[in-house]
Amino acid sequence: xxxxxxxxxxxxxxxxxxxxxxxxxxRLGLRESLAGVRRVGLLLVDGLGYHxxxxxxxxxxxxxxxxxxxxxxxxxxxxxxxxxxxxxLVSLGTGALSGAHGVLGFTLNxxxxxxxxxxxxxxxxxxxxxWQPVPTLFARxxxxxxxxxVLARPEFIGSGLTTAAYRGAEYVPTPDGELPDRMLAxxxxxxxxxxxxxxxxxxxxxxxxxxxxxxxxxxxxxxGLLARLLDGLPPDAALLVxxxxxxxxxxxxxxxEVDADPRLSEGVAVxxxxxxxxxxxxxxxxxxxxxxxxxxxxxxxxxxLSRGEAVGEGRFGPVREEHLARIGDVVVVCRDxxxxxxxxxGATTGRLVAFHGxxxxxxxxxxxxxxxx
Numbered sequence: 001x002x003x004x005x006x007x008x009x010x011x012x013x014x015x016x017x018x019x020x021x022x023x024x025x026x027r028l029g030l031r032e033s034l035a036g037v038r039r040v041g042l043l044l045v046d047g048l049g050y051h052x053x054x055x056x057x058x059x060x061x062x063x064x065x066x067x068x069x070x071x072x073x074x075x076x077x078x079x080x081x082x083x084x085x086x087x088x089l090v091s092l093g094t095g096a097l098s099g100a101h102g103v104l105g106f107t108l109n110x111x112x113x114x115x116x117x118x119x120x121x122x123x124x125x126x127x128x129x130x131w132q133p134v135p136t137l138f139a140r141x142x143x144x145x146x147x148x149x150v151l152a153r154p155e156f157i158g159s160g161l162t163t164a165a166y167r168g169a170e171y172v173p174t175p176d177g178e179l180p181d182r183m184l185a186x187x188x189x190x191x192x193x194x195x196x197x198x199x200x201x202x203x204x205x206x207x208x209x210x211x212x213x214x215x216x217x218x219x220x221x222x223x224g225l226l227a228r229l230l231d232g233l234p235p236d237a238a239l240l241v242x243x244x245x246x247x248x249x250x251x252x253x254x255x256x257e258v259d260a261d262p263r264l265s266e267g268v269a270v271x272x273x274x275x276x277x278x279x280x281x282x283x284x285x286x287x288x289x290x291x292x293x294x295x296x297x298x299x300x301x302x303x304x305l306s307r308g309e310a311v312g313e314g315r316f317g318p319v320r321e322e323h324l325a326r327i328g329d330v331v332v333v334c335r336d337x338x339x340x341x342x343x344x345x346g347a348t349t350g351r352l353v354a355f356h357g358x359x360x361x362x363x364x365x366x367x368x369x370x371x372x373x
Contacts (some may be wrong), residue, residue, distance in 0.1 A: 281329055
């Protein structure tokens with residue numbers, strides 16, 4: 001997070017402070033614009049990065065009005081690092097950066113094993129309460145008497161990621177198409193916070209590319225969702241709209257294939273992370289050689305750091321001792337539009353068009369849109 005700019009970790013504390021929850025701070029200064037608000041709808045649109053808003057605008061009249069300053073309030077925030085969905089959802093839910101909550105990437109090596117945990121497919125192993133030890137703001141709000149509800153897909157109920165990010169909230173299983181009506185219905189039941197998660201814009205970006213016809217169609221659908229929510233807000237309610245990350249396209253010539261270059265696999269025991277940020281867990285005694293080989297091979301396409309260097313830069317915030325081993329011995333942060341496609345990923349991840357995870361502005365900048373009727 002850059003100096004002087006708020007972050008995703010500040011959104012929930014600020015919203016709950018407006019609702020009168022003790023022990024949290026309105027870090028984003030929402031109280032003045034939300035005077036009289038007793039109900040807050042918080043919508044997270046997966047992949048709606050701040051710098052992607054102008055691309056969406058031609059298909060999104062509501063966002064066009066926001067960008068022009070004629071509707072609501074728009075503020076640029078920063079997500080944490082890595083700029084990826086599991087990390088960001090837990091940072092939102094806890095108000096903590098990744099070094100504290102431990103969900104330090106899309107995939108992570110489970111220390112002491114050769115297993116790679118994919119957080120979006122996580123069940124109950126490892127135990128979510130151990131893997132992610134920070135109490136959520138949802139749980140703290142509920143304990144303080146502030147009603148909190150989470151609306152997301154039915155298949156997310158009970159998952160490790162849901163428990164890590166949202167535990168303590170009332171979970172309302174909600175198919176994507178029913179999200180606006182169910183959010184409005186929940187807001188009408190009384191004061192409190194209603195959080196909704198909309199996942200499909202990011203899916204279209206990964207599969208077809210940002211600014212593709214498919215992405216534009218979904219941007220139009222997201223805009224319709226915003227308009228529907230805004231039109232139906234109760235008089236004492238406000239709608240906050242944010243995102244977990246942005247993204248960028250990675251053309252074919254900007255890709256390093258681990259399977260195609262033995263210098264990138266030599267000495268690497270386990271590779272985790274994702275194409276824009278790789279964690280390399282090395283064989284005993286191989287860390288220095290792996291660091292040198294990746295620096296030479298990738299050159300200016302990436303920053304290749306030791307674990308100590310990456311942690312020392314503060315990009316994860318303070319890192320708990322028990323979380324250090326989840327970060328690779330070598331950390332690879334891609335620059336520009338480069339990605340690293342891991343061993344065996346060519347037929348799956350290698351076919352994607354858009355990516356995120358690194359620390360470029362187009363990946364880390366996210367909006368906070370404040371709307372009232």
